[in-house]
Amino acid sequence: MKAAALLFIISVHLVSGGSHSLQYFYTGVTRGINFPEFTDVGLVDGQPFVYYDSNTRQMIPKVDWIKNNEGPDYWNSETQNLQREEANFKVEIGTLMQRFNHSSGIHTFQRMCGCEWDDETGATDGYEQFGYDGADFISLDLKSTSYVAPVKEALITKQKWDGAEAERRKNYLTQTCLDWLKKYVQYGKISLKRKVPPQVSLLQTDPSSPVVCHATGFYTDKVMISWQKDGQDLYEDVDVGETLPNHDGTFQKRAELKVPPDERKKNKFTCVVEHKSGDPIHMILTKEKIRTNSAGNNVLFIIAGLVVAALVLITVVVGVVMVVKRRSDYEKARTSPTASVCSDTGSDGSGHLLSLWSHRTTDPVLHRSQKIH
Known part of the structure; x- marks a missing residue:
């Protein structure tokens, strides 16, 4: 497969x-x-x-x-x-x-x-x-x-x-x-115009692994997560993930800081989370703020969160x-209309393949079968 x-x-x-x-x-x-x-x-x-x-x-x-x-x-x-x-x-x-x-x-x-x-x-x-x-x-x-x-x-x-x-x-x-x-x-x-602020945590599986800045529970889905080094935006050694849906209609996102432990000790690193629900959240990286397995805070939940998000994609968001x-x-793909909104009827007489549009009576959607061959 x-x-x-x-x-x-x-x-x-x-x-x-x-x-x-x-x-x-x-x-x-x-x-x-x-x-x-x-x-x-x-x-x-x-x-x-x-x-x-x-x-x-x-x-x-x-x-x-x-x-x-x-x-x-x-x-x-x-x-x-x-x-x-x-x-x-x-x-x-x-x-x-x-x-x-x-x-x-x-x-x-x-x-x-x-x-x-x-x-x-x-x-x-x-x-x-x-x-x-x-x-x-x-x-x-x-x-x-x-x-x-x-x-x-x-x-x-x-x-x-x-x-x-x-x-x-x-x-x-x-x-x-x-x-x-x-x-x-x-x-x-x-519902659509509500604003729910993110909850921000610093997570790490072990002392030598990347530090993850994890924001979750926010709505709307528009959020920016970045890392700063000594007050300056950091672009290298940073991996920002996709925004993913939670099961309750809110969203989550993460940004990994991939710098060695000794560099983290020598410099001041800050995770900045910006969301329209309020002022930016600045989370300064300190040993005390990091939640790790060794500290009794099983950071595996972030992995579970991603798995849940994947399941949400397959079940809640329907896979x-x-x-x-x-x-x-691709020039930033946009979004699209209701379930069958993108389809419309009428056959081009050419068979199928992309024959995706069927006719709706509940709305003026064009539901015609676009056929690829």
Whole structure:
């Protein structure tokens, strides 16, 4: 089994100021592992709010604000759309396996799409990307209104989608998606606009290992963690991790300081955590503040925390596979709309592969099956 096919990672996109995001993540997996063959999760401002998988075959709410504001028609329609998506994904994986000359093994096919809106500046953005086995397959460039094919296997899809299809998708991402995002933000305004400060700890497995500055329990997900040496920002010997979701809807993040013990004794190191909930937190590195195994404070919980976060990705966040590179590698990928928001119906008559859009009646989402071959 390929590692790429089994590496399930979510990178929650951070928004700042008055920014809001709506994103959808679809994941198809071939049989052979204990994981649903198809999952879909929708997030608003990084918070999962709807979920579907091929085991339950039902779109379900993950937060009260969507449950209390949408009725049976919405959930029935979403469920029907995603059942069609589930069938499409199974075909798409088969098509991609043929394109890449894969006759067996564990493989994944993912799609992520969404939009952003800054309620302070009015700025908007959107994106749509597809991946196979953990690597980019094809993506929509909103500026040129054309698809980008980073691998030769995607060229046939690019040729088919450029033109009317790209224009239609751009219109959806820059209009319809934003309408639904604003609607959802209104639904969940109390929850989504809350500010919870981070709890900061300095952790270490043993005296010779890196010191971890761990911030957890904060909301929103926008946070900055940095290390300073004698009052100056330190960039070398620092490893900043991804922002990960906790089971309760808050987030966690860590930054490792990888300097030798003797250097830590000779200089003053400070972890700085910045979050919109209040003033920056400065945690000066001292022996007394470090929580270690030897001190009776089992630092393994940070590892457990990461495992929990991984489980959150697979269970709470529904194990969605983010297949594209980090935002910095692809002009900072944005977020996307409700569970089936990124899909729309109508067939191009070309078969499947990326036939992901089914028609919804509960919202003006374009649910047409985009077909790769």
